[in-house]
Amino acid sequence: MDALPSDSWLSRIRIVLVGTSHPGNIGGVARAMKNMGLFDLALVSPRCAPNERDAIARASGADDVLANLTTHHTLAEALTGCTWVVGCSARSRTLPWPMVTPREFAARLPGELTAGGEDARVAIVFGREDTGLTNDELQHCQTHVHILTNPQFSSLNLGAAVQVMAYEAHQCWRDHQDIRDEHSDTPFGIEWDHPLATQDELEQLFVHMERSLIALGFHDPENPRQLMPRLRRLYARARPDRMEVNILRGIASAIEKAKR
Amino acid sequence: MDALPSDSWLSRIRIVLVGTSHPGNIGGVARAMKNMGLFDLALVSPRCAPNERDAIARASGADDVLANLTTHHTLAEALTGCTWVVGCSARSRTLPWPMVTPREFAARLPGELTAGGEDARVAIVFGREDTGLTNDELQHCQTHVHILTNPQFSSLNLGAAVQVMAYEAHQCWRDHQDIRDEHSDTPFGIEWDHPLATQDELEQLFVHMERSLIALGFHDPENPRQLMPRLRRLYARARPDRMEVNILRGIASAIEKAKR
Known part of the structure; x- marks a missing residue:
């Protein structure tokens, strides 16, 4: 301060x-x-x-x-x-x-x-x-x-x-004041604890998420309705950081393991 | 006046x-x-x-x-x-x-x-x-x-x-007072398709999500680290609508069913 x-x-x-x-x-x-x-x-x-x-x-x-x-x-x-x-x-x-x-x-x-x-x-x-x-x-x-x-x-x-x-x-x-806090320049208004995920990390997340939801029986690729677009839109708004992507991928892995 | x-x-x-x-x-x-x-x-x-x-x-x-x-x-x-x-x-x-x-x-x-x-x-x-x-x-x-x-x-x-x-x-x-555009003026800049979820709907989501992650063996309430605060923060940024909350709760239910 x-x-x-x-x-x-x-x-x-x-x-x-x-x-x-x-x-x-x-x-x-x-x-x-x-x-x-x-x-x-x-x-x-x-x-x-x-x-x-x-x-x-x-x-x-x-x-x-x-x-x-x-x-x-x-x-x-x-x-x-x-x-x-x-x-x-x-x-x-x-x-x-x-x-x-x-x-x-x-x-x-x-x-x-x-x-x-x-x-x-x-x-x-x-x-x-x-x-x-x-x-x-x-x-x-x-x-x-x-x-x-x-x-x-x-x-x-x-x-x-x-x-x-x-x-x-x-x-x-x-x-x-011309002295600007150099760190506050994130989409969230304050310095963040982890770097934002890159677009390719997000794409890998969506692939993994979709695979786990199919394994879970929640998502039917033959009758996809708007599930994946809606999830994409949700996470796009949140702008996940790298740690959050790791958590979501951890959940996807646990789902796949449970269904194996 | x-x-x-x-x-x-x-x-x-x-x-x-x-x-x-x-x-x-x-x-x-x-x-x-x-x-x-x-x-x-x-x-x-x-x-x-x-x-x-x-x-x-x-x-x-x-x-x-x-x-x-x-x-x-x-x-x-x-x-x-x-x-x-x-x-x-x-x-x-x-x-x-x-x-x-x-x-x-x-x-x-x-x-x-x-x-x-x-x-x-x-x-x-x-x-x-x-x-x-x-x-x-x-x-x-x-x-x-x-x-x-x-x-x-x-x-x-x-x-x-x-x-x-x-x-x-x-x-x-x-x-x-003078300039009213009722539709383009949402947190997302355009008219939205579903109303935003209320705080109590989000609380119910977090309760359900936590329960399903425990069932999945991904979350240990004895050693919670920062899992739930991080998930709360992620979804807080996204401002889920009611349809999105339904999707996430559907996933939680499917996880619980799979582990039963």
């Missing part, structure tokens, strides 16, 4: 929470952030203390994020040094504003951070548990982001909303 | 939680599900009660998901009727298994649900807060999904993990 480099651009994403009420939510946010390689947390006029028991319990080891958070009286202060500010908004507003999905947000991140220079930060601003962000606060944001949800039950938990945004940022960062 | 149609295929996704300890997590999962239009929650041997105060508080209005959840003694029972079972796995295992990202999982959903027929369910299985899923439980899954995280702090909260998977499913559902 690779390490997250300390100079990852993920560390330049600031999560800003406005007027949070529940310490447990601050802890949940800290955990979601650290899980996805984000560390910069800013609180604006919190309505609870971020070092309460519930915050530490829900942070579940992301104590460093809690210890290093900053607290601000105004949103403007919390956004110092940020070149792109994105406000999380559940509702449509009277005044339309540029809007992205979380995925579009993530896709724009590398360019925004490059454009902003080495010290630039991108902020994602989240509102109060009950009333969200005010219109004035949303107008501090260049862009709004809306997480599509079930319209009949649309209000995400604060930690869940941060989780979605941080997840999208993290996946984008992964996609931009 | 549009409504979520009650026949959305999102309602055919089952979230399965194995051995959950904290009622608050069950509540958080219920909320994350309902936010994303998922309603089918199954618990396997929970180590807490899903109607405790913390569960209801964290569900925050997703009471209907809690009220309708089902509880099971075994994972196999919770997977009845499911045609695609995906296990959430943080660790790499000794026996490699087909692996997808959450986004790849979502991309495959419409096809999997089409292939399984109208009653088919897709299950996503999540393990215990402390120890995840056992190897045996992971081997009940056709596919594993791994959420990429900060390698130095990789353990997601249970609700957060469900949130990520449900979010990906929901976004995919949204993306597919």
